[in-house]
Amino acid sequence: MHDIKLIRDDAAAFDAALARRGMEPQSPALLKLDVQRREALGRQQEAETERNALSKLVGRAKASGDEAEFNRLRGEVDRLKTVLEESSEQAKHFDEALNQHLAALPNLPEADVPMGKDENDNQEIRRWGEPKALGFKAKDHVDLGEGLGQMDFEAAAAMSGARFVALKGGLARLERALAQFMLDLHTGEHGYMEVSPPYMVRDEAMFGTGQLPKFADDLFRTTDGRWLIPTAEVPLTNLARDAIHDDAALPMRMTAYTPCFRAEAGSAGRDTRGMIRMHQFQKVEMVALVKPEDSAAELDRMTGCAEKVLQLLELPYRVMLLCNGDMGFSAQRTYDLEVWLPSQDAYREISSCSNCGEFQARRMNARFRKEGEKKPAFLHTLNGSGVAVGRAMLAVMENHQNEDGSITIPAVLRPYMGGLERLEA
Known part of the structure; x- marks a missing residue:
């Protein structure tokens, strides 16, 4: 606003x-x-x-x-x-x-955000890791998952329609392990407070973070008028609404593991195969509420927290500064992390970290008062994927696949997998 x-x-x-x-x-x-x-x-x-x-x-x-x-x-x-x-x-x-x-008006991009129309005009900032030579033709995560007998799109479609999946056995545990690892990392090393928020919210909450009124078609609504959250950014950021927060309590950093629900109304024909674009998926989200003078540095810090996840999972990635035409409605600056997918011979988005300035805080009346000052000021809000669990799982599957179709479990996940080193059929 x-x-x-x-x-x-x-x-x-x-x-x-x-x-x-x-x-x-x-x-x-x-x-x-x-x-x-x-x-x-x-x-x-x-x-x-x-x-x-x-x-x-x-x-x-x-x-x-x-x-x-x-x-x-x-x-x-x-x-x-x-x-x-x-x-x-x-x-x-x-x-x-x-x-x-x-x-109805989007946030204003920062002055040095590159000009462009879409993802093709984004600016690469840095890369980490080198895509490894597998020595054989890479399978995609669908073939790998079905080969393991642990990824079932047909059964999910029979009960729910397209863009749903049922994970079984080792892959179901791998999904849970990834989320637990991310939460432990963000809470234990990065200073985020874990929150278990509601998955359904009212109009005011969606308006506060910028999903309403413009993007109603991208959302799912319940019969009593509530909305299923498209990301934990919505409930986490709205925890600050209609309040004046103490200067000494900032920054406030929160993380949550939740399902996310998206209608994907504008994505007809895009990524129809596999788990890239789903109606329901799991994500670990990071949200930060900070003083205005701290938000630029906080965005760099948040992006680094998401990068650490990929580094520990041994996944090559690159960091992209989004152009003005590819940024989200509420963002004034966004960095995307794109992970390497061998089956596509390309980098694909796995995390998006944005500084929204006071745009969301003004919509939800989230303020703070500096010590010694009478008049409160609006907070700056930031959000980032830390990271999308389903996409992290498919990236692990593809980057750590073996020629026989088995998946080597990254070392950092093995304690969460009961010591298991490999997923096999």
Whole structure:
């Protein structure tokens, strides 16, 4: 959500920043609504002041027995009451229209975010690890999983439809092991507090993190009007809503392992094979709430936490700075981690870490008060995958596969697998 006061102060800069999102100037329409709203509020205030003054005169006229003056003043009071009601309705109308317009606008990208239309224009920052030569033709995770007899898309589709999977035996345990390893790493070494949040939320929570109103078609809704979370970012960030937090409590770092539910409305025909793009998947999420001056460094720290997961899993990856055309709605800067998949001979996204500035905090009224200051300020919010568990699993399967179709378990996961070193059919 954007601050109309800042748009008033420098409309040209606001429109220039939105242009980097590929949008036409929005300030003329916003400022027109703002003027109409303030004019209506002004009429409302003037009518209320005048009515209050006349009400006193009405009492005096009645006390003095001047019936003519009393009736005249009563008529003026009634007229002002009508003006007051009309101006109040107008102010409410323009305020709602202004807020709806502001709510539909994405966050402004930072000045050094590269220009571009899509993922092809993202900027590579660094790489870690070298894709190893397998010495044989790489199988994808679907062939590997079905070869193990532990990945069943047909049975899942029969009960739930496309983009679902049933994991069995060793792969089900591997998924659980990955999540437990990530949580232990983030809580034990990276300073995140583990949270077990709700999986269903109200409209206000989805609005706060920017999923609503624009992306309702990408979400699943229950029959009683709640939403299934698309990521734990939603409930974790909303833990800070409608509150003023203590400066000394910052930064607040939280992590959660939850299912995620996405309709994937705009992905028809994309990644239809396997576990790359599912309606339901598991993810370990990281969220940080920090002071504005700390958010840039916190984004680098969060990205490093996600990288550590991939390093310990011995998975080659690269870090990409997203261009303006590929960033999410609420982000002002995003780094994607892309893991190497031998079957595709390509890097694919496995984590996305974003600094949202005060954009989300303003939508959910999440603030903090600096020591010695009376006026609170908005928090900066950050979120990142730490990482997507299903994608981590398929990356482990493909990068640590053997020619006989078995999977070598990375050393860091073996304690979570009861010491098992290999998954075999």
